[in-house]
Amino acid sequence: xxxxxxxxxLLLTLSSILFSCTKEETTIEFPVTAITVSNLPADxxxxxxAVTGMPFSAGKYTFYSLERNAIVPNxxxxxxxxxxxxxGTKILINGGTSGTGLGGAFIYxxxxxxxxxxxxxxxxxxxxxxxxxxxxxxxxKGWYVxxxxxxxxxxxxxxxxxxxxxxxxxxxxxxxxxxxxGVTLPITASDNDKLSKQRYYTFRYTYQPNGSKTx
Amino acid sequence: MKLRLLYFLIFTPICLFxxxxxxxxxxxxxxxxxxxxxxxxxxxxxxxxxxVTIINAKSIQQIGALRxxxxxxxxxxxxxxxxxxxxxxxxxxxxxxxxxxxxxxxxVGRTAGVLDLNRIALGNIKKIEIxxxxxxxxxxxxxxxGVINIxxxxxxxxxxxxxxxYGTYNTIDAGVNNTLAxxxxxxxxxxxxxATDGYSIRPSTASRVTTPITRLATNQQFKYNLTxxxxxxxxxxxxxxxxxxxxxxxxxxxxxNSNGTEKNTDYNVSxxxxxxxxxxxxxxxRSYITRYNxxxxxxxxxxxxxxxxxDHLFNRLENQTDxxxxxxxxAIVGGGAVMEGVKSSRYDSEKIRKTNTNQYAxxxxxxxxxxxxxxxxxxRFDQNQTYASAWSPKASxxxxxxxxxxxxxxxxxxxxxxxxxxxxxxxxxAAAGSYSVFGTxxxxxxxxxxxxxxxxGSLYNNFYQLKSLQxxxxxxTHLTWEFEPNAKSFYSFQLFRNDIRNLxxxxxxxxxxxxxxxYSYLNIGRAFTTGLEIEAKHQFTNHFxxxxxxxxxxxxxxxxxxxxxxxxxxxRDANGLSRKLNVSEYVGLPxxxxxxxxLKFNYNNQNGLFGNIRALYRSKWAxxxxxxxxxxxxxxxxxxxxxxxxLAIGKDYLNGIGFQFGCDNMLNYIDALNLPxxxxxxxxxxxxxxxxxxxxx
Numbered sequence: 001x002x003x004x005x006x007x008x009x010l011l012l013t014l015s016s017i018l019f020s021c022t023k024e025e026t027t028i029e030f031p032v033t034a035i036t037v038s039n040l041p042a043d044x045x046x047x048x049x050a051v052t053g054m055p056f057s058a059g060k061y062t063f064y065s066l067e068r069n070a071i072v073p074n075x076x077x078x079x080x081x082x083x084x085x086x087x088g089t090k091i092l093i094n095g096g097t098s099g100t101g102l103g104g105a106f107i108y109x110x111x112x113x114x115x116x117x118x119x120x121x122x123x124x125x126x127x128x129x130x131x132x133x134x135x136x137x138x139x140x141k142g143w144y145v146x147x148x149x150x151x152x153x154x155x156x157x158x159x160x161x162x163x164x165x166x167x168x169x170x171x172x173x174x175x176x177x178x179x180x181x182g183v184t185l186p187i188t189a190s191d192n193d194k195l196s197k198q199r200y201y202t203f204r205y206t207y208q209p210n211g212s213k214t215x
Numbered sequence: 216m217k218l219r220l221l222y223f224l225i226f227t228p229i230c231l232f233x234x235x236x237x238x239x240x241x242x243x244x245x246x247x248x249x250x251x252x253x254x255x256x257x258x259x260x261x262x263x264x265x266x267v268t269i270i271n272a273k274s275i276q277q278i279g280a281l282r283x284x285x286x287x288x289x290x291x292x293x294x295x296x297x298x299x300x301x302x303x304x305x306x307x308x309x310x311x312x313x314x315x316x317x318x319x320x321x322x323v324g325r326t327a328g329v330l331d332l333n334r335i336a337l338g339n340i341k342k343i344e345i346x347x348x349x350x351x352x353x354x355x356x357x358x359x360x361g362v363i364n365i366x367x368x369x370x371x372x373x374x375x376x377x378x379x380x381y382g383t384y385n386t387i388d389a390g391v392n393n394t395l396a397x398x399x400x401x402x403x404x405x406x407x408x409x410a411t412d413g414y415s416i417r418p419s420t421a422s423r424v425t426t427p428i429t430r431l432a433t434n435q436q437f438k439y440n441l442t443x444x445x446x447x448x449x450x451x452x453x454x455x456x457x458x459x460x461x462x463x464x465x466x467x468x469x470x471x472n473s474n475g476t477e478k479n480t481d482y483n484v485s486x487x488x489x490x491x492x493x494x495x496x497x498x499x500x501r502s503y504i505t506r507y508n509x510x511x512x513x514x515x516x517x518x519x520x521x522x523x524x525x526d527h528l529f530n531r532l533e534n535q536t537d538x539x540x541x542x543x544x545x546a547i548v549g550g551g552a553v554m555e556g557v558k559s560s561r562y563d564s565e566k567i568r569k570t571n572t573n574q575y576a577x578x579x580x581x582x583x584x585x586x587x588x589x590x591x592x593x594x595r596f597d598q599n600q601t602y603a604s605a606w607s608p609k610a611s612x613x614x615x616x617x618x619x620x621x622x623x624x625x626x627x628x629x630x631x632x633x634x635x636x637x638x639x640x641x642x643x644x645a646a647a648g649s650y651s652v653f654g655t656x657x658x659x660x661x662x663x664x665x666x667x668x669x670x671x672g673s674l675y676n677n678f679y680q681l682k683s684l685q686x687x688x689x690x691x692t693h694l695t696w697e698f699e700p701n702a703k704s705f706y707s708f709q710l711f712r713n714d715i716r717n718l719x720x721x722x723x724x725x726x727x728x729x730x731x732x733x734y735s736y737l738n739i740g741r742a743f744t745t746g747l748e749i750e751a752k753h754q755f756t757n758h759f760x761x762x763x764x765x766x767x768x769x770x771x772x773x774x775x776x777x778x779x780x781x782x783x784x785x786x787r788d789a790n791g792l793s794r795k796l797n798v799s800e801y802v803g804l805p806x807x808x809x810x811x812x813x814l815k816f817n818y819n820n821q822n823g824l825f826g827n828i829r830a831l832y833r834s835k836w837a838x839x840x841x842x843x844x845x846x847x848x849x850x851x852x853x854x855x856x857x858x859x860x861x862l863a864i865g866k867d868y869l870n871g872i873g874f875q876f877g878c879d880n881m882l883n884y885i886d887a888l889n890l891p892x893x894x895x896x897x898x899x900x901x902x903x904x905x906x907x908x909x910x911x912x
Contacts, residue, residue, distance in 0.1 A: 111785070111793055131730070138730065145843030149888070150852070156843045157793040158785025176791040187841075187852060187888070202791070 101166025300331025324507025
C-alpha cells in the first residue's frame with residue numbers, strides 16, 4: 001500500500017496552538033489536530049472484463065482506523081478495530097448492519113473548520129444495508145457528484161462527515177479528492193486513466209480521543 | 216354566398232383556378248425594408264419602435280445557408296444550442312423562450328423545450344425577421360425573449376429556380392422553387408431534398424455526432440385575389456426527416472452496438488381570408504392546423520427495444536382587424552382560440568391525447584403625435600384551461616432626433632405557458648437509476664397512489680407545495696440608439712435587460728423506498744440577462760462593405776446569487792480544501808458567453824460576382840457544474856472560446872446560371888464535447904439554374 005501519511009501541515013498546528021493559547025491556557029489537552037491521508041486505495045479497478053466490457057475490481061473494502069491513523073487488515077473486518085471502510089464511492093461506518101462497533105455518521109453542510117462542537121441534538125445515522133447508509137451513497141446525495149458526461153467523480157465542497165467511531169469517540173472528516181495523486185483528472189483524460197486512477201481517497205480528519213464532541 | 220365559396224376555396228384551391236376571372240391586384244408587394252413582425256402590420260423598418268433584424272433572401276443565398284440554423288448562428292445576439300437539436304438562444308435566454316413563426320403561425324414540436332431549427336429549409340424564404348424583447352403582447356406564450364418570423368411570400372414573382380449543392384460528408388441539397396402568377400392568382404411551390412452521411416468527431420467512438428439524415432420539405436402557397444379588396448391565402452408545408460442512429464461505443468476493446476431510427480414529420484396548413492373595407496379598415500381571418508410527429512426506435516444488443524413517441528397537434532382560429540382611426544392614430548384588435556393536444560410515450564398513456572385550450576384577445580394602439588415621435592401601447596390577455604391566465608402589456612416608442620439619430624425604447628412583459636411535458640410527463644428512467652419525473656397535473660395523484668402501495672420512502676416539503684403551474688414571466692427593457700451619419704454608414708447601440716420570474720424548474724419532491732429520486736416541476740426560479748449590443752456597417756465602395764457586431768452579456772440566477780451572498784455555497788481552494796464561494800467567482804447561467812463578436816467582409820459587383828468572409832467569435836462558456844455545488848463558478852468546466860471562419864464566393868450569370876463555392880469553419884476548429892454541431896472544415900459547391908419564365912397559368 002502506497003500510503004503517505006502526512007502527520008500535519010505546520011500552519012494548521014500553529015493556528016491550533018494559537019487558538020489554545022488564547023482560550024484555555026491552563027488546560028493541558030492532547031492537541032487535536034487535523035491529519036491528512038493521501039492516496040488511500042478503495043477497491044481500485046484492476047481491469048476490464050473482456051466479455052461484458054465493464055471494469056472489475058477485487059470487491060474488497062479498505063478498512064481504516066481513525067484512532068490509529070492506519071489501514072486495518074481485512075482479517076479484522078469483524079472487529080471494532082476499524083472506523084471507516086472504503087470501496088469505490090461507498091463508505092461504511094462500523095455500526096448498524098456494517099459492523100459490531102458503535103459507529104455512526106451524518107453529513108454536515110458547511111466548512112470543516114466551522115465544525116467545532118457537535119450539538120447534542122445531532123442525529124447520527126447507522127448503516128442499514130442495502131436500503132440506507134450513514135454516509136449517504138449516490139451521486140449528489142452525499143459527499144460527491146458523478147458526471148456521466150465526463151465519467152469523473154468530484155467530492156462536493158462544503159461537506160463534512162461527522163463520525164462516531166467504533167469505540168464511540170468522535171471525528172470530523174472532509175474528503176478532498178478521489179483520484180491518485182490527489183488531483184482530479186482533466187475531462188480529456190483517457191478512459192483508461194479515468195478508471196485506473198480513481199478510487200484513491202485523499203481526506204483530512206480530526207479525531208477527538210477524549211470522547212468529547214468538541215474539536 | 217361568397218363566404219361559402221371562399222371556405223370551399225380554402226380546401227380546393229387548384230381545381231377552381233381556371234374559373235376565376237382575372238382582377239387587377241392592388242395589394243402592394245412588400246419591399247425589403249418593410250417589417251410585419253414588430254407590430255403585426257406592415258411598417259417601414261425606420262418607423263418601428265422595437266429592435267428588429269431583417270435577413271433578406273440575398274444574404275441567405277450569398278453565405279450559402281441551407282437550414283435556418285445556418286443563418287441564425289451568424290446573427291448578433293443569437294447563439295445556437297446543441298442539446299435536443301439546434302435551438303436558438305436569444306440574448307441569453309434559452310430556446311423555450313423564443314417563438315418561431317412561419318408567416319406568422321407558430322411552429323410546434325419541441326423536445327425538452329427546444330425546437331430543432333435544422334427542420335427549416337431556406338430555399339424559398341423571402342426574409343427572416345427577428346424581434347428582440349418580450350413580445351407576448353402580440354404573440355402570446357413563448358414570445359418571452361423575442362420572435363423569429365420566417366416569411367415566404369407567394370406573391371414574389373420569382374422565376375423557376377433549381378439548385379443543387381454537394382459538400383463534405385456527402386451532403387446533398389437539391390431544391391426547386393417555382394412561381395406561377397396571373398393578375399389574380401399566385402402559386403408558389405417549393406421542394407427540397409437534403410441528405411447527409413453525418414460525421415464523427417469523437418476519437419474513441421464510431422458513433423456519429425450528426426447522424427445520417429434525410430430530409431424532405433415542400434411548401435405550397437396559393438394566393439387568390441377575389442376582388443380588388445379581398446384575397447385568400449393558403450399555405451401548406453410538409454417536412455419529413457429520417458435519422459439513422461448507429462451508436463457504437465468501444466470500451467476496452469469491446470464494442471457495444473445499438474441502432475435505431477428516428478422519423479419526424481411536420482405539416483401545417485394555414486389559410487387566411489383578408490378583406491379591406493376601406494383605406495382605413497381591414498380585417499383578416501386566419502386558420503391554422505399543424506401537427507408534429509416524432510417516433511424514435513432504438514435497438515441495443517444488450518437491452519429491450521425502446522420506442523419514444525411525441526405527437527403534437529395545434530389548431531388555431533384567429534381574427535385581426537386593423538383600423539386607421541385618423542392620421543395620428545391606428546389600432547389593431549384581435550382575438551382567437553387555440554386547441555392543442557399532445558400524445559407521448561412519456562405520459563401515462565401514449566394513446567390518450569392530453570389537450571388544452573386557450574382563448575386570447577389583444578389590442579395595440581399606435582400614436583404618432585408628430586413627425587418625430589411614435590408611441591405604441593398594447594396588451595394581450597390569454598385565458599387557459601389548465602394553468603393561470605396571463606396579461607401581457609407592452610409599451611414602446613421611437614424618437615427621431617434628426618435624420619441621423621433615432622432612439623427606440625421598449626418595455627414589455629412576456630410569458631411562457633407551462634408546456635405539456637411540465638404538466639403531464641410520467642416518466643421513469645429505468646436505464647439510469649429508475650428515477651421518475653411527474654408533471655404537476657398528475658404528480659400528487661400518482662405519487663399518492665404509489666404511497667398507498669408502500670413504494671414511497673420519503674416526501675419532501677415541496678411535494679405539498681405542488682399546485683397548478685403558473686406561466687413563467689419576463690419583463691424586458693430595450694433601449695437602442697441608432698446613428699446614420701450618411702447613406703453608407705450605420706451604427707447601433709443597444710442596452711437590454713430581461714428579468715425572469717416564476718421559472719419552472721425540476722425539483723426533487725420525494726424518493727422511492729429504494730432511494731431513487733422523484734421529481735416534479737415548481738415555479739421557483741428567478742433569473743436575469745442583461746447586456747449591450749453594438750452593430751456597425753459601412754459601405755466602402757459600391758462593391759465592398761464591412762459589418763461588425765459585438766455583444767456583451769451577463770446572466771444569473773437571482774436565488775443562487777442570494778445563496779452565495781449568504782455563504783451557503785462552497786468551492787475548493789488551491790489545496791483542495793473547502794471554502795465559501797465569492798460572488799465575483801459566479802459566472803451566471805450555463806451556455807452563455809460573456810463576449811460575442813463578428814466581422815464580415817462582403818463583396819458584390821455588377822457582373823454578378825460575390826464573395827464574403829465571416830469571422831464569428833464566442834468567448835468561453837460554462838458547460839458543466841463539475842464541482843457539484845449547483846452554481847456555475849470559476850471552478851467548473853468551461854468550453855473554450857473560439858473563432859469560426861467561413862468563406863463563400865460565387866457568380867451569377869445573366870443567363871440565370873450561377874455557381875457558388877464555400878468553405879465553412881476554415882480554421883478547422885473542433886470541440887467534440889461542447890460543439891457537436893460544428894464539424895471540422897467543410898466544403899461545398901452549388902449550381903443554380905434560374906430560368907426567366909413567362910408567368911403562365
